[in-house]
Amino acid sequence: MEETISLKELFETLKKRLWLIVSITIIAALASGIISYFFLTPIYQASTQILVNQTKNDQTLYNSNEVQTNLQLINTYNVIITSPAILDIVSKELDLNMTASQLKDKFTVASEKDSQVVNLSVQDSDPEVAAQIVNKTAEVFKRQIPSIMKVDNVSILAKADVTKNASPIKPQKKLNIAIAMVVGLMVGVGLAFLLEYFNNTIKNEQDIEKILELPILGVITTIDDEKIEELKMGKKTRKSTVRGETLGS
Incomplete structure (x- = not known):
């Protein structure tokens, strides 16, 4: 005999296990809040921008082929920026006592499509250290690229600056709590139906x-x-x- 469950039975099950659902949701939210506020280390981000472009004099006209060449070079530059050839120098000059591999994990390098601007970002638990690393990396990259690629087409558009009330980019505490509440609610509802499914007692x-x-x-x-x-x-x-x-x- 095929069993069918009515909406009334579903609501009755939810009503019967409401205390369980609410308890799990509250516990999940509290756990997420405690972990986010007291255990997770705040991470700050500092960013700078690098322009890939040939130095021109007043007589030099706009050259589309040159722009395309610079765009193609950007992918190569993105790799060079986080290579040991650059990061070893950065670590040494800032006295970070970190390897190039450890520094690389802090970096995010990206560029917009068909743009000659490279966005360089660094994440660290100290906002001042993040700004120092990203600014020094841009400086070292600009200094070293002529000897590495035999071209001088890099300039720094903007340096990272640390504000007094810098806000961490993660953890996103409120978002974590909201996600935990949703997950807790789903787990509570699922557990309520599971307990009801395995409940073989005759009730009516x-x-x-x-x-x-x-x-x-x-x-x-x-x-x-x-x-x-x-x-x-x-x-x-x-x-x-x-x-x-x-x-x-």
């Missing part, structure tokens, strides 16, 4: 019909202890009244 007449596949002919009502006591007291009162009437006659 409909469950008997489903299990035995037989119609119900009658139902025995349950009487709680208070009603039983009331009935006993009523019987005793009636007996006392009857005896009184008998003796009086």
Whole structure:
């Protein structure tokens, strides 16, 4: 026999396990908040921009072929920026005591499509250190690229600057809490239905019909202890009244 579940049964299950769903959601939100605010290290980001372009004099006209050459060089430059040839010098000049591989993990290098501008970003737990690393890397790259590529077509557009009230880019505490609440709610609802699915106890007449596949002919009502006591007291009162009437006659 194929079982069907009505919307009413679904809502009844949710209502019955509401405490479980709410508890799991609150616990997930609290756990995420505690971890985000007290255990995760804030990470700051500093960025600079590098322009890849040939130095021109006043008589030099715009050359589209030269622009295309610079655009093709950008992908090569993106690799060179985070190579040991640049980062080893950066680490040495800033006295970071870090390898090129460790420094590379802090970098993000990107460029817009058909743009000669390269965006260079560094993430670190200290905003000042992040700014120092990204500025020094841009400086070293500009200084070293003529000897590496035999061209002088790099200039720094903007340097990273540290503001007094710098905000970390991660962890995003409020977002983490919101995600944890959604996940907790989903887990709570799923667990509520799972517990209901594995609950084999017979709860009402409909469950008997489903299990035995037989119609119900009658139902025995349950009487709680208070009603039983009331009935006993009523019987005793009636007996006392009857005896009184008998003796009086």
